[in-house]
Amino acid sequence: MYVDDEMNNLISFKAVFRIKYNILTAISGEEAIKILKNNMVNIIITDQRMPQMTGVEFLESILDEFPDPIRILLTGYADMNAVIDAVNKGKIFHYLTKPWNEEELDMTITRAFDVYRQKIEEREMTNKLSLSNEQLEFLLRQKLLS
Template structure:
């Protein structure tokens, strides 16, 4: 991660309860750049206009669950690391989401600040590593194409 430019971690936090949004902002505003959304619809709009590193969403929301929201953005916004936050024990649903790669981690409410910060830091490291792997794969593909071109040119001469 040392060769990736360190920037302030940008988090989109989605929760239908304003008090939870305010608590999250108050707790983490000095450490991270925070975007807040009260609904999945609002979150999609924010994602369309902002590059974020981490998306954290509550599971139980009135119009769309957190898992449904994360599923809906997975293909259009695959880069952000997805974290689910729940006050309820939906263990089978959460385990399936972990197994299927939909979410990176889940936390239960109420959350513990230092643990949450560790999860965010680890999620950002994962984000950076994935970005680096993607860059290296692209570089390897270009090198392979250059090698193939060079080999064809050598065969023609």
């Protein structure tokens, strides 16, 4: 998903990446939250400077409900405080400046998806191990009771 308050940026992003990725776009943080509630999103790319809600505020607001998507922050301003906030509060994976370089952004998306996939695989493995431990405990109790 790409979140930006400038429609031209949303159109450009979709035009460049539509063949390679399934893209959802939102013109605001509020719209993005609605989209997240109805769609499976692996990667969120957001602009920092938006009215009503900055990119960092948006990312921070969705952390509890949507912890899995990998977050990327784009900004046209070299605002170091925004970058620090994004890392600390929004848990971003990567920070890029606007205008974005197509190749650099594509490589960042690819790396972000690899991290996302690894995160999900680790969670699944942890769940399987947890189940195995529960099954082992059950078998041990059965053995002790007989």
